[in-house]
Amino acid sequence: MDALRVGIAGLGTVGAEVVRVIERQERTLAARCGRPVRVVAVTARSKAKKRGLDLRGIKWAKNPLAIATDPEVDCFVELIGGVDEPAGPAIEAALAAGKSVVTANKALIAKHGLKLAALAEKHGVALNYEAAVGAAIPVIKTLREGLAGTDIDRIYGILNGTCNYILTRMEQEGLSFDECLKDAQRLGYAEANPAFDVDGHDTAQKLSILASLAFGTKVAQSAVYVEGITSITPEDLRAAADLGYRLKLLGVAVRTPQGIEQRVHPTMVPRSSSIAQVMGVTNAVTIDGDGIPPITLVGAGAGAAATASAVVADIADVARGIRAEPFGRPVAKLAAISKAPMQRHEGGYYLRLMARDHAGTAATIATRLAEQDISIESIVQRQPDRAADGNGKPVKSAPVPVILITYATSEDAVRRALQAVQRDKVISGRPQVIRIEKN
Template sequence: MIRPFRVGIAGLGTVGASVIQILDRQNRTVAQRGGRPVQVVGVSARDRAKDRGFDLSRFTWFDDPLALARSEEVDCVVELIGGADGTAHEVVRTALSLGKHVVTANKALLAKHGSALASLAEEKGVSLAFEASVAGGIPVIKTLREALPGNRVSRLYGILNGTCNYILSRMELEGLTFAECLKDAQRLGYAEADPTFDVEGFDTAHKLAILTSLAFGSKIDAEAIYVEGISSIAPLDLAMAHELGFRIKLLGVAERTETGIEQRVHPTMVPKTSSIAQVMGVTNAVTIDADAVKELTLIGPGAGGDATASAVVADIADVAGGKAGTTFGRPVADLEAAPRAPMQRHEGGYYIRLTVHDRPGVAAGVATRMAEADISLESILQKRSEMAATKDPHGRSGAPVPLVLITYAATEASIRSALDKISRDGLIAEPPQVIRIERE
């Protein structure tokens, strides 16, 4: 008789509880996929008395998750504690050191310690699996690691944070402010009490660091990622995007360039006709551009108990059957320290919203500074308020009004240089809004 694959789960929040429930109802299928029965033998969490919808008495309870990681009764530790350091890191490192397999959903841990932990897993001859760490139930890790060895990836980009996508979707469809949508997202449980990690782009950056390593065979380099969040996006930006044929998304983008691997997270205008523009609400999406498959887009639930647990269970089945493969698709020693492509060298189209003084010569002054920086303008739109139009027979009041520019391809450095000069010229009343455009 084949001995069961014995699993210990550290962390019994929404995802951990869902893992146990999925394994209960899909036990036979998981055993068939893995080639052996899977049995949860131990669990650890902060609160033993909490009702999680199933009987905890059938498992060995560990007050200390490190004791679970050290238990001789456990073959595989599932880490669902979270956090880049502290207990989560100690649990994973301890389990690997003792020759135990690890399955984790912890993107922060992998973004910071992924290479070292993968090296330890190789040394001990065990698996470190992490499908659930990026995009919830979407099998993007497996796709990059196992399905595309015949491809050279040139770019990947995606919506990797459901909270931000929900907020931007609501802002666009209902004309709400960022603050109003954030408050509603918190009420519905889509955003944390402190939403900084999500809305300022750091969660997306951690996930992008992992995908970049898998896509380009590079060492994880989260410090190389340029990060902007969505808190500065105004309803006017979304309305202008709509008028211009775009939609605004928070994207994580990794791309091969002549100067190295460019990694960036920021609000982005994408054409409404693109696949990724259709992704609304808390849904995630990842698009992979490669030479053989051309463009491949994966769309699905990026968070939630069952969706994330589905990815965890898939990893457990693969590890049980010895099919988990190399952590990052190749030995750690073969991962390259890819040159960083400085954000200042990024080249693309830009949406620029300036709040200018409504007086003669301002638009011409702005256009002159852009031309001096070799920036070509695709369009320029000035919005005047009804109040301004009634103040002066020429429709000018001197009051601040929005001036929107769309550029052809330009470098980040040239855009910033021109905007600095425009500011010094006294032509704008507020800091400029700059959103990059990602063409298909």
Template sequence: MSQALRVGVAGLGTVGAALISQVAHRREALTARCGRGIEVVAVSARSRGKDRGFDLKKMKWFDDPVALARDASIDVFVELMGGSGGVAKAAVEAALAAGKSVVTANKALLAKHGVKLAALAEKNNVALNYEAAVGAAIPIVKTLREGLAGNEIARIYGILNGTCNYILTRMEQEGLSFADCLKDAQRLGYAEADPTFDIEGHDTAQKLSILASLAFGTKVDESAIYVEGISSIAPADLAAADELGYRVKLLGVAVKTPQGIEQRVHPTMVRKDSAIAQVMGVTNAVTVDASGINPITLIGPGAGGAATASAVLSDIADVARGLRVMPFGRPTAKLASVRKAPMQRHEGGYYIRLQARDKPGTAATIAKRLAQQEISLESIVQRHRKGAPESEVKGGSVPVILITYATSEDAVRKALAAVGRDKVISGRPQVIRIEKN
């Protein structure tokens, strides 16, 4: 039996505390699996005195995580501090440069500096594992990096943010407004006091940038992602989606197109009978479309101390077993730059909800503008004032809901701009892309 793997952990929040508890509880099984023990021998955190429910005395304490990262007493450095730069980056770099493998749950760091850090890991022949950074306990990083090595991936998409899915689920199931659901999510701890990062799609974008790199062998490039959040979604959209056989989910989507790789985060209509549409509440899910076979979907807890820690621990176990794969599945030198498919060239079906002025000729005007852009309609629902629910009739306007056949983003934008100039609608049109699945 080899010597135990000595682990240093920087960051002792909920994930760090759960990790230390799991390492203790799973000692025997981990030793059997890895052929050696796993021991947390050193830690670093903001406050030494805080009661975390376990005894820090057996572990070496570091005020400075960077000092911990390069300390000779550890074999692997676990970064659980968070943040896209600063001390997290400095500590990870220090560990890699000192020839220590790194395990991190830090999506922001990887989205911003993933390629550079991967190159540093490669140069030093050490591992950089980050299963917990995307989808927490869902083993999607390993699945893309190793499990689907035999597959050519055409598209990957997922529900990567539990806060948004929780809000959309409650809006759909209870007919509540976005604002009310957000408040509830904040009260229950599912959303931050400043929820912008989650609800405007940036958290999803960071995770998507990592998945896209793993799926397509490209450099992580968050800036190549088109991002829209869910704050404009209204109960009327969810009700209309339901009637039409869809659900609305905030998806991160990366897809190969003839124009390059399209990466986008936006509210999306998905068919109710798809696996991803069934995913409710804070649960996450990722679907992988590989060439020539039916889709593969992974569903599971995408956040939480125990779920995140279990993924971190599996990454540590890989290090203990001596399994090492290039951080993005291939040498960084072979990662291609993203050829970004422009969003204007995006093609697909669209859901469009307009508040149309209730006067003769409105429908004809809208239809004409769509026809001018060669947009064909799969369905159009216009409720007349009498038939429309009271709530939908606003100062002489009625809702019109259009579903288009596949068309381009550019055509939709141009058509709606023209409709706007025609002054036949009030307010901003609501546009939700439909994802085939």
């Protein structure tokens, strides 16, 4: 059988590693795919850059579009990144030319995935993007193919290694968010401008893709409620540990009576749960489906080797002639989705309030919560150390943290109660609110 001829646009750390893997695994790929897989064309911004690759015998194209339209290329691999030129137009051109496409570009799939999927359907070719979410974790394939006969109720996970690394260090070493972020930047886990990661937007992009696959909805990042980890303090992590929880930034998509709810936010999970054991830069995704116990996939969510592994697996599927609908079903059958108001979310909550040292403060807080039918599972109030003035009389101390864990309630009930507490002027500053996933 003729070889699958691969053209690669982008020779950064991932692209270069893909070339190495295909060369190193030449015999294994040929045996598994039933045909050889060969890189026949590449392009990058600089031809002169030293990459440690032997590119003799491989055509150097002048730009991505040249590879996308090259009749001697069967599969176009886009590893440039970005949502516009040159990545987007090159992928469109490749699909229109009847070439299957493999990409690791989550931003592009989140923004233009529906248009690209429709184009792939029209021309009967594959659009594979396993590396776009979770890198080496085969979650796309699991949802699109392995669980094709299962109704998914909920999918949630740790989808950003930077945030998980920061929260792990904060918990284990008692460091502040800022200290851990600087260290993550020094080690290359966080960008110089880390906002996209720590504010939750990277996780939201990935979640919007997973939700589409899990629930048959159109990809819509705008439908995701997003909250990052910048407000998390060592106090929150210590409190979580005392109460039997661990703090993670989770992306959660769940089927509700009102529709599909998608949210990204810091979450307390039981320390005994599988997701709580995932530390450092590792990613994890848990899938709850009808008739099956929860499935948790854990692995490297980033890095050249992990990402290249997923890219090559997608190329191998093209070589085998495997073509699944990009989002698990035809684009025309994907349901529209809108942003679910967070007030509909129901679950337990962790509340940290800086209570003023006044008589009756705790009672006032309890009353306001009770007015919204919020029941308290546990409460911790740290007693202040009272200093004395020159006459020996106690001096009121600074506000002290009151930590409460509620039973399941709704988001709007929590917000109404806290607004009332703030109007009563019995707390200082902004309350910390963290949702709890029981399992």
